Amino acid sequence: MRTAFQEELKPELTLTIGGQSFSIPGGQVKHLSVRLASHGFNASVTFWTSLEKKDAPLFTAFQKPDLVQVRLAVAAVNPALDSPPAPLVVQGIARSRRLIAEPHGKDKKAERVFRRYTFEFADAAQVLWRQHRPVELHTDMSMQEVLEAHKATLQLSYDWAALRQKQEMLCLAVGADAPEVSFYDFVLWYVHAHNGVFSYDCQKNEYLLADSKPSGTAEPLDRLQVRHVDVRLPQPIRHGTRVLNALANGPTTTPIEQPQAVAGVSHDVLLRTPITAQAEQRQKLEKARLQVRQRQLQLSFKHFPTVPVHAGALVRLEGPLWPAALTGLDEDQRVLELELEAHAEREGQHDNQQTPQANYQVMMSARLESASEPLVTLPAYRAPRYPIHVEALVHSPGGEPPDRRYLIVEDEKTSLAYFRMTVPLWNQTVSVPAEPIHFPGQFFFPPYKNTRVLIALHFAHAEFDRFLDWKEGVRTPQDGQGDQILLGWNKTSQTAFTHDFQEDKPVWRMLRTNGGDTQIVRMKEGNLFIQVKESEASGPPTPTYDVTPQVEAAKGDLTAAVGGAVGETSAAYQAAMGSVRAKMKSAQAEAKAALTGARTEVGAKVAEAKSGLKGATSRLSQGMGQLSGAAEAAKAALKKLL
Template sequence: MPRNTVRGDSPLFVALDDEAPTYRDGLVLRVEFSSVTSPRPILLSGHNVQHLSLDLRSSGFSGELVVLVSDDIALRSEQRDALLTLFRAPDLIKLRLTVQAARLDRDINALPLPLEINALVSERALSEHVAKLGDAPLSYRRYIVRFADAAQVLWRQHFPCELFTNKSLRQVIDSYRTTHIVVEYPDLEVGQVKPMIFLGCDSEHRPSERASFYDLLMWRLDEMDKLFIYDYNRKVHQIHGSKPRPSVFDLIPGDLSGLSTYYPEYPRYQKNVLNDFVENVQNRILDNVKKVPTLRQDHLFNTMIARGFDREVQDRTVAFRMPKPEFVMHYRAFPSKAYYPGAGIDFRVDKEDLEAEDIAIPTEAALEVCRVYRMTLSARRHEIDVAAVYDGLVPASFDLRTRVWLELASDTQLRLPPYTLPRYPVAIEGRVVSEAGTLIEETYQFYPETLSQIPRYKVMMPVFGNQVITTPYNPNTLPGQFYFPLYKYERVLVDMFFDRAMICEMREWRATAQLPQDSQGDQLLLGKTPLNRTSVVHWYENNRPVFEIERLNQFDNQVVKIAEGNMLLQVGTPPLGVTSGTPIGRKMVLPLGMPAVPPLGSPPLPGGLTPASPSTPSTPSTPSTPSTPTTPTTPPGPVRP
């Protein structure tokens, strides 16, 4: 279950955010648009900017920008407005934005370093207008862009349905990286190889279930209790197992308007983890000293492995955190020194300066260093200054609102962005694998797990390049007194989860098992091949029931047949053409276009499975993109009865 708590929708959270005052200040802005196919940027100054909003989080950023660009030759001229051609082309657009205060940094008596954002444009729009500049009309265009970090823009359009076997989550992420996305892995757990990783993203799901690869990755990191952090200085994403210690930033108290403390809602329930495996039912309690009696939240888990349940309880215990206080700072002037989420602020260093500005330090914030985890900025100009005569170094005046959210440095609460839960399972067809017996024998085989020795099926997934996964070896939909393991190359429907799979349905009759409809017969077919098998058949002749048990091994045949008024017991060689199956039936079981599984001891086939003993799982093939499965031929009708 997801453990991430998104507090951005809390009414009190929103109310504190809206208390930020509006102030007027000068900003020095520089805007660069460029196409990914052309490195030459189109430069705009701060006087072209009409509106700017930024939402900087520890996991990434998003924003909106509105600019005015003049074109006074003709309304539809492209001679001066170079941005028009770029906007009308379908190419991916890059945006480089720098923002800095117009005031001098009093510590160094110079302009501070700007806040710099490198983004990709996700949405864009434009409108054309005419303004009066004296007696002459001045034409201009109003451009609106939505932008975000490259991972959000690209991976939110990425909906892979792909299987990886014997790969790590790190390898999966790296396979989808582009030149715009750089990911680093300080945490080593994401590099651990897993038996299977299945990505079941579908863009045709309803919006509430339309999880992209970005959503799936955030969900999985949430499940693993990992952090997705964006380094604003180096412009890279990082996956951490714990939060890095923040570097203390020099705060300018004169820029602040106020400081508030936010106490999140505390859990008042008792957390229980239940194992419903009937041979080892357990109920573990995760104690909550602040609980209210009778309130509880239960988590169901099923495993026959004791250490698997212990690990789940441990993970849930670590994930069950009591929230700590958070703080929000409101500004009355744009920050004299730019900083990003992840920066540390020690209010104790500036205690006297804050008191001089009539700003009280919250009791909790005075105990330790605080970490910035979110910043929001909105800037708007009411003047329509579209004459492009500025070089970007002259400040423009804006009405601004700035909020900064902080947490205690010891707070371990995950700060992942909101995401859509992926929908599992995904049902996909496969073929059961058995390496026992010869190629044409419909044998069954189970493969004990390395550590637990619990038997499992192997299933080949043709749509994913014949990669092999494992599923539970159990009665499936049959009662326990029926021991009918799935045979070699049986076509099955597999429920695919992120890191496990389960056979949910058998999808074809065995070769020679079907009987003519006119006979209204039923048959139980046992054995390896049509010429080495035992069958139990019941059918009708002239509306009279007939029951037969037959054993056949090549030319050795025994039959017990009970019909109306007679009983036949036959031992010997079957008459020609009276066998209940022919070798042609084997063509139904071999999937066309798929490499066959070789017998034990034979050399591996190119692109096929590596032969292995029944107790040693074979090594699955490398992941590949889905291919078109071959449809098997229609089963031939049986020769008998």
């Protein structure tokens, strides 16, 4: 219940428009309204100016769309106080502005007019952050660094260790495609989700993000300044909480009890994490939230208080004039909200034009909570929409760009395995769980390097969604209506399984390729073809060993562990290569021995053939000699006959 009281106030109003500053005498302020809460404020102020021309600086600046900064300070004029309290100050940015012009006298065409300006303004976070809708991905960055990058003109202070912790991934998903969700909603959501504090100090024009409410010294509040006190009892919560971890091989249900809860009524929180520490952390968070809010006091004033009563200030109801049985007596109270509205008693455009103060009809009230209240009061907000989906490329170092290699990184702390995905839009690389994705567990088809995929980005983790294209060479011609599986590194070292239709008949083939060495198995109608072929022109590939994937997987480990892993791998490689070389030498020796034996055997047979040929030639010569002798004898006998 608020009742107006008469008070002489000294308003101080300063406007800054486009770099120009305008000071308005307090007497010209005809109406002001401030609703101040622990997280910020909303306010309005109306004032008359003296006679102005068309080119008056304030009128000229008012017509431009420049940012309008408003500073309003309000103090009571109380000569009886030796040391008056600091005035109530609110500083913000105009949300809207209105203007009414009144001519001087009866001449409607007068060159000079009185102008009545009205500005509605609020704290900078509400005005600027409510229009800020970034979509960003950050890695290896703390939440404090993210806030600093988006603070615009805001003054932020921090007293929260969680904000300084580096996070593997942080995603902001408050773009224009998420209607009515802004960066302001995001900050409030984050604070609530992590049981933190978001408060605004109007005297310093500064925001605080902390893990607990700030402390201070309480000022005594005089009973003579308060008209009425109501005790408000917040509605108690009637539920408990259960934290459910939905793991198939180790599900857990952890109940968190609450004294005022009705049996069988609970708010359930569903998790799916194999990391015990994460589940325990969430249980601790939900237990801290599950508290009953303490009673509050609603005060209405009959005089402007002589102690600070801005939101966040501490006051104490003490003294003999307070009722002895009053709830909250002699206890420190924190101002949770403050409402102030003042109407000038003389509202004409001619009144109090150059005076710094004026008489007002004032209505003022405050809501107090116990200084020991741990629960935080936040304004209503809309939760950000997660996940968002973006394209990524599978990250796997080593080899050539077109190679089909994969990388699985194992977290030494959790023993969980991850794939790495690079998001080109922000040039950031994130981890996604290494799971079978869309295949049953008996299939092992990890995503290959540079494969185009779609991933889901949550606030602090990412998930694999689906593949977006085929790797080079895996698609078959349309007319064959074929299917194909490619296994291996690249087109020079792979195994292909292909099934298609040739002349409307199914054909299945397997082709293994390793440099110049190929093997083919093909089955078609009435035919089985098997071929093993080695091309000398190509020759076998030179054996190489690339440790880049192992090095990438071992990032963040101790140097000794990395060196040991690489050393073991290199030793295994050298042992394997030694075994291969020994077998090659043995094969070469066997080939040489066989070749030597074959040459000896062939030489013996050639010598035997030569010896036989010589014998035959000798016998042939002997036969020819005998034949010549017989011919000569025949000739001699013939001569005798003649």
